[in-house]
Amino acid sequence: xxxxxxPTLAHLAAPQAAIFSPSVxxxxxxxxxxxxxxxxxLAAKFHGRTPPSFERNPESLRALLALASLNETADEERDxxxxxxxxxxxxxxxxxxxxxxxxxxxxxxxxxxxxxxxxGRVALDAMASIAVTLGVAYPEADQLGQKMVDLxxxxxxxxxxxxxVEVMRRHLEDETNKIQDTLRELQRxxxxxxxxxxxxxxxxxxxxxxxxxxxxxxxxxVASLPSGASANHITADHLxxxxxxxxxxxxxxxxxxxxxxxxxxxxxxxxxxxxELDALxxxxxxxxxxxxxxxxxxxxxxxxxxxRV
Numbered sequence: 001x002x003x004x005x006x007p008t009l010a011h012l013a014a015p016q017a018a019i020f021s022p023s024v025x026x027x028x029x030x031x032x033x034x035x036x037x038x039x040x041x042l043a044a045k046f047h048g049r050t051p052p053s054f055e056r057n058p059e060s061l062r063a064l065l066a067l068a069s070l071n072e073t074a075d076e077e078r079d080x081x082x083x084x085x086x087x088x089x090x091x092x093x094x095x096x097x098x099x100x101x102x103x104x105x106x107x108x109x110x111x112x113x114x115x116x117x118x119x120g121r122v123a124l125d126a127m128a129s130i131a132v133t134l135g136v137a138y139p140e141a142d143q144l145g146q147k148m149v150d151l152x153x154x155x156x157x158x159x160x161x162x163x164x165v166e167v168m169r170r171h172l173e174d175e176t177n178k179i180q181d182t183l184r185e186l187q188r189x190x191x192x193x194x195x196x197x198x199x200x201x202x203x204x205x206x207x208x209x210x211x212x213x214x215x216x217x218x219x220x221x222v223a224s225l226p227s228g229a230s231a232n233h234i235t236a237d238h239l240x241x242x243x244x245x246x247x248x249x250x251x252x253x254x255x256x257x258x259x260x261x262x263x264x265x266x267x268x269x270x271x272x273x274x275x276e277l278d279a280l281x282x283x284x285x286x287x288x289x290x291x292x293x294x295x296x297x298x299x300x301x302x303x304x305x306x307x308r309v
Contacts, residue, residue, distance in 0.1 A: 031058075031061070034061055034065060035056070035061065037065070037068070038061065038064045038065060038068060041064075041068040041071070041072075042064075045071075127139060127141075127144065130144050130147075130148070131144065134147045134151075
């Protein structure tokens with residue numbers, strides 16, 4: 001592969017007089033080594049092809065060195081992981097050929113667990129416990145998170161249901177206490193049935209049997225009544241006529257009461273009432289005569305006097 005020309009000491013040292021400075025020489029040697037390393041890394045990455053042209057300055061050198069360092073670190077980590085996977089696969093294949101595969105699986109799990117950090121071990125234990133509790137065979141982080149959210153929703157719903165059940169329980173307890181108080185009140189002596197209740201029951205049953213025995217006879221008597229008798233039943237018109245007559249009689253009664261009110265001060269004895277009535281009539285005549293005399297006097301006083309001829 002044709003490499004780009006290396007910068008010489010003359011390119012790195014600006015003045016010609018400073019070419020023999022020891023510090024400048026060391027910087028130039030270090031820069032040359034860095035460019036050699038970068039060129040080697042580029043040649044390895046492009047596999048014999050010519051890298052694209054770029055400006056060879058200190059900024060490009062620093063960027064390429066950082067990129068090469070990161071790339072080498074990533075390559076080393078990838079190689080380590082690949083070797084670990086290859087070793088694990090080889091050991092697993094070897095264990096399959098033997099009959100002691102369960103101890104190997106346990107040893108593999110123990111080695112993985114031993115390689116975990118404290119935070120990783122705690123996280124793995126928590127994830128395993130949650131997976132066992134939720135019954136998830138192959139847990140994933142998002143799946144477990146969704147399960148946890150669902151459980152929180154169910155927990156909240158159950159909490160609300162529990163609160164409603166508690167309110168219902170207290171209400172039932174209050175109602176039960178009220179019913180018990182009512183029951184105790186009804187069990188007092190004042191609510192006890194009478195002592196002769198059985199005797200009354202027997203008497204009522206006897207009367208019921210007696211009336212039931214008379215019921216066919218009554219039916220026959222009703223059936224034997226003449227057909228015209230059914231016309232005497234009361235109708236709404238009859239009730240209206242009776243009500244009208246009652247209202248008329250009530251009005252007449254009030255009229256008579258108003259007339260009798262003038263005689264209510266008279267004695268109950270007939271002779272005494274007549275005597276008092278005659279006295280009142282005499283007094284009425286005297287008052288009438290006095291009224292007439294006063295009226296005549298007023299008329300004469302107001303009438304003009306006749307002149308004498």
